[in-house]
Amino acid sequence: xxxxxxxxxxxxxxxxxxxxxxxxxxxxxxxxxxxxxxxxxxxxxxxxxxxxxxxxxxxxxxxxxxxxxxxxxxxxxxxxxxxxxxxxxxxxxxxxxxxxxxxxxxxxxxxxxxxxxxxxxxxxxxxxxxxxxxxxxxxxxxxxxxxxxxxxxxxxxxxxxxxxxxxxxxxxxxxxxxxxxxxxxxxxxxxxxxxxxxxxxxxxxxxxxxxxx
Numbered sequence: 001x002x003x004x005x006x007x008x009x010x011x012x013x014x015x016x017x018x019x020x021x022x023x024x025x026x027x028x029x030x031x032x033x034x035x036x037x038x039x040x041x042x043x044x045x046x047x048x049x050x051x052x053x054x055x056x057x058x059x060x061x062x063x064x065x066x067x068x069x070x071x072x073x074x075x076x077x078x079x080x081x082x083x084x085x086x087x088x089x090x091x092x093x094x095x096x097x098x099x100x101x102x103x104x105x106x107x108x109x110x111x112x113x114x115x116x117x118x119x120x121x122x123x124x125x126x127x128x129x130x131x132x133x134x135x136x137x138x139x140x141x142x143x144x145x146x147x148x149x150x151x152x153x154x155x156x157x158x159x160x161x162x163x164x165x166x167x168x169x170x171x172x173x174x175x176x177x178x179x180x181x182x183x184x185x186x187x188x189x190x191x192x193x194x195x196x197x198x199x200x201x202x203x204x205x206x207x208x209x210x211x212x213x
Contacts, residue, residue: 007070015192057093080135087142109133157212163187177212
């Protein structure tokens with residue numbers, strides 16, 4: 001596939017870039033500063049673009065088969081509301097470019113930990129993380145209103161960080177996926193596998209699903 005990837009310089013985006021190229025896909029890594037994309041090779045193209053600008057999005061993704069959004073606010077100090085702006089710009093830009101497939105690196109905060117209770121509303125959820133979790137949830141609402149794109153929204157585990165690529169993961173629906181000890185964790189490397197698996201074998205069209213061990 002020809003994949004357009006926004007957010008390729010981030011922790012998760014960089015691993016999606018590597019997983020995609022390792023599988024033989026051609027990836028255009030789109031960033032405001034393409035020089036920050038560290039991975040190079042015959043399968044990697046670096047391009048400039050602003051995910052908050054629909055015209056920029058349309059120009060950058062034209063001619064690609066699928067688009068992946070792994071964007072997030074700059075930390076510290078970035079505005080989480082950019083996730084909602086990005087959702088709207090991606091929708092408009094993809095429609096203009098006539099690209100129908102979109103995968104989104106989402107958040108875990110809006111997954112349920114009990115009937116009617118989201119993770120971000122739990123007492124143990126760090127208060128400092130709540131604005132970002134809430135913004136991810138608002139962006140998810142935007143995606144759920146979209147009926148003319150084949151989008152998939154991948155919510156990670158409660159904790160996701162660089163680690164080992166095991167090739168294993170489990171998926172769930174609207175509930176937080178936890179292991180036998182109640183922990184919710186996944187490495188960024190295995191999460192990237194889930195993203196590429198969904199692109200290669202679509203099974204969650206216009207759905208949010210959870211990914212964890």
